Amino acid sequence: MRSPSVFNFYRPGYVPPNTPIAAAGLVAPEMQIVLETSVVGYSNFMRSAVPNGLGSGSPRDIQPDYTAERALADNADALIDRVDLLLTAGMMSADTRNLIRNAVNSVTIPRPTRRLRARTA
Numbered sequence: 001m002r003s004p005s006v007f008n009f010y011r012p013g014y015v016p017p018n019t020p021i022a023a024a025g026l027v028a029p030e031m032q033i034v035l036e037t038s039v040v041g042y043s044n045f046m047r048s049a050v051p052n053g054l055g056s057g058s059p060r061d062i063q064p065d066y067t068a069e070r071a072l073a074d075n076a077d078a079l080i081d082r083v084d085l086l087l088t089a090g091m092m093s094a095d096t097r098n099l100i101r102n103a104v105n106s107v108t109i110p111r112p113t114r115r116l117r118a119r120t121a
Contacts, residue, residue, distance in 0.1 A: 051119050069118035076104045076117075083121045 055061025
C-alpha cells in the first residue's frame, strides 16, 4: 500500500483499443480498470443516489436538496445554466447542453414534475 506511483498498478502506455483516445494518439492508464460491469454498476449507483441520496436507513443519511433547481424547472435553459455552473464550472459543451435540454423538455411541466425535471438535469 506504499506504491511510489499509480503506474505500479497501471501500464503507463496503455491505449484503450478502438476509442477516440486511441485515434488521438493519447494514453489512458486509468482505463485499464474500466469494464462494462464497472460502468453499469456506477450508472446504477448514480441512478439511485441522485433521487434518493446516500447511506443506510430510511430516509437515507445524506439527502439531495434540489430546492434551487426546482425553482428553475420551468426554464430549461436556466436549469441547465445552473447544472453547468455546479458540475462543469461553466465549460459544458453545446452538444451536452442540447442532450440535457432534450431530456429536461421531455418531462412535462405540471408542478409535481418540477422535482423530476431538476433530477433529470
